[in-house]
Amino acid sequence: MAKSADLLAVLIDADNVSSARIGAVLGEIAQYGTASVKRVYGDWTTSNLSGWKAAASEHVIQPIQQFANTTGKNATDSALIIDAMDLLYTGRFDAFCIVSSDSDLTRLASRIREAGVTVHGFGERKTPPAFRNACDQFTYLDLLAEPDTETAVPTVRERTPTKQLRADTKLVAGLRASTYAASGEDGWANLGAIGALMRKHQPDFDSRDWGYAKLSDLVRATELFEVAPRPGGGVQVRDRKAAAA
Structure with missing residues (x-):
């Protein structure tokens, strides 16, 4: 487990992760260090990210606007990648936490690790193996606490005998x-x-x-x-x- 003094950059792909999970994700991330940067990327003019607006405000996450200027291209991923590299070059961060289920971020995870910086990935079960394996550690969202109740507890699976x-x-x-x-x-x-x-x-x-x-x-x-x-x-x-x- 990371020391509490470790500085973390948390980058979230709103297009690929439900806002209902972010409280649980941030709770898990708190075990690794201090999230000094928290950003969530998406096109906030669309109705499908309406849930994220309240979640970003509640958890003090900076929303980054990225218009979908053309179809068939993931502008959100591009913005996240550019910001991640800018943050990496500062040399301030001990680890990056990438919250996404998108394989397009595989090379980003690999590049951050090449710089000797730890990468924690978080995503759904559908996340391709390439992205999971590019991270130092990858956590499935369904194993984390459900944040939609005040007494949220981790998803409990029946113990395998x-x-x-x-x-x-x-x-x-x-x-x-x-x-x-x-x-x-x-x-x-x-x-x-x-x-x-x-x-x-x-x-x-x-x-x-x-x-x-x-x-x-x-x-x-x-x-x-x-x-x-x-x-x-x-x-x-x-x-x-x-x-x-």
Whole structure:
């Protein structure tokens, strides 16, 4: 998790994200640092963005007007990309948060990462793999809190049982490979390092996809790993198969 002092630039594509989700998105972003820039892009003369006007005001997001001067071209993406590069060149930001489900922003995410700056992506399930994989971390909107009630809570998925988790070969292989890569001579690995490696190879990895709020809960549920307190704080993990060898 980013330090609270980290400065973030939050850029939102209003054409591809519902305004009903933005409260939840900003709540998630708050875990990574301080959103010192928050901008949302779209053609505010159109009726389909009417919901965004109230949301932008409520969450103090600067609306950026971009007229659709011609059909078949996404002017919103172009404006967002230009602003993102201007902000990147200032050297002020530790990370960018791009809220969109549009593959047209794939190259932008890659370019920001080439500069050594972290990219957090947020979008719907329909988001193409190219954009998801271009981010350091990608979060699906349906896993976040619903902001339309005062007592909003995260979308709760039914927990995937142990048998199904073990049958998920991609998940098990990823956890085992990450545990091995992060482990010391005693076979124990820092849980945080495991999570970082999982997201490095699969940016949209999120324990909430299996109904577990925490990675430690997901790892325990597989019953394939030992999970224990780490000396000095935190959690450590060891593959039971490796420990028995």
